[in-house]
Amino acid sequence: MSAGSSSNKVSELILKFSCDDQPGIVASVASLFSLQGFNIRESSQFEDVSTRRFFMRTLLESVEGPKSLADVMSAFQSVADRYKMTWELTDAAEKTKVLIAVSQWGHCLDNLLNGWKRGYLPVDIVGVVSNHEVMKPLCEWYGVPFHYLPVTADTKPQQEQQILDVMDSSEADLLVLARYMQILSDDLCKKLEGRAINIHHSFLPGFKGARPYHQAYERGVKLIGATAHYVTAELDEGPIIEQAVERVSHANTPEELVEIGRDSEAVVLQRAVRWHAERRVLLNGKKTVVFNR
Structure with a gap:
């Protein structure tokens, strides 16, 4: 898990993660960020059929103004723990x-x-x-x-x-x-x-x-x-x-x-x-x- 400076106020986020493939991953991620006031602007996903490993990268945009990155990370932690994700959530504007x-x-x-x-x-x-x-x-x-x-x-x-x-x-x-x-x-x-x-x-x-x-x-x-x-x-x-x-x-x-x-x-x-x-x-x-x- 990584986030850069989690004290930032952010308008766009990039989420990338991998975990063992199982039902409900995409729905859980989309639902969580919808509740946090984010819209999905871009999303890609892939399953490695040989290892049954699932990979996803998503660009999210806040529709409710700047958000606390730390708060969003804290909210996402439950989903990450549920699926045992290796994940990174970063401010899209941070170079x-x-x-x-x-x-x-x-x-x-x-x-x-x-x-x-x-x-x-x-x-x-x-x-x-x-x-x-x-x-x-x-x-x-x-x-x-x-x-x-x-x-x-x-x-x-x-x-x-x-x-x-x-x-x-x-x-x-x-x-x-x-x-x-x-x-x-x-x-x-x-x-x-x-x-x-x-x-x-x-x-x-x-x-x-x-x-x-x-x-x-x-x-x-x-x-x-x-x-x-x-x-x-x-x-x-x-x-x-x-x-x-x-x-x-x-x-x-x-x-x-x-x-x-x-x-x-x-x-x-x-x-x-x-x-x-x-x-x-x-x-x-x-x-x-x-x-x-």
């Missing part, structure tokens, strides 16, 4: 605060910053951390705080603590690895479970590790792609949020595959961050349910 980690390639970072500046990406980018200084001018141009955090094998624990410190001081909700070419420690992955998204420059689960486009070239692939997923201690094995593929041919060089892949990476990562920020992603074991309309 996810994002900290971005990057190394030396800026295509994903630039796409995220541009989407944020245009208002298309509904997040608040609170800073950028990097183990290199290459992206500092770009961040300064966008007016985003830049934190240079160099790292070596010996200083990795201290540097990762610095990342956590920046997240704490900036009140970041989400860490986005925008081609951050460092493997996070198991300890950091566990601390950020469900709160860190990575972009992998291949169509997982194939071509893991270094130089995936060169691996793809050597295998003569006809499709390449990119994968955005939640970060876990198992390298490149986290729940997948979004993927995309592009058709290529024998005529493309490895360098051309890299450029095509970078375009895919930027698009896929922005979609994943957007859907996470809009509370459209629900964890389903090692998978996700994504209500992306």
